[in-house]
Amino acid sequence: MSTYYKLSVNNTINFDLNESDLKNLDAVSVENNKFHVLKDNKPFKAEIIAADFIAKKYTVKVNNNTYEVAIADALDLLIKEMGIERGRTKVVNAIKAPMPGLILEISVEVGQTVKENDPLLILEAMKMENSFLSPRDGVIKSIAVQKGNAVDKGQLLIEFE
Incomplete structure (x- = not known):
């Protein structure tokens, strides 16, 4: 070859x-x-x-x-x-619940521009508060939950444009 x-x-x-x-x-x-x-x-x-x-x-x-x-x-x-770029990371377009829990706080709104590591929401699971930070710079496309909602593992929480 x-x-x-x-x-x-x-x-x-x-x-x-x-x-x-x-x-x-x-x-x-x-x-x-x-x-x-x-x-x-x-x-x-x-x-x-x-x-x-x-x-x-x-x-x-x-x-x-x-x-x-x-x-x-x-x-x-x-x-x-194959659609893969060497040295680049996967672009995260959605945040899903890693475990069942309760939404305590949502810090963003639809259409809001966020920077990497900006706070998005807080999920209470197993008596612990889990803060979700933005994995990348972007714009919030949709928020699939509201404060006080109970969520299941894998459920869509926030989607990016």
């Missing part, structure tokens, strides 16, 4: 490279993060200015022009195709 890469330059130009393309690359390191590159008998000075190895994004300077380059391999492309 050959190695395959998809490069995106400044989010506008895309290149597909494979293992043989990389083997045929005529580049020589002249200093740390600086290279001399020959392409079609034309010389280029290249320098890696910044590198984010986890996101696979690089800032590269070629002949005094700066470019943002994103590199994806076959696994990255498959993960993206």
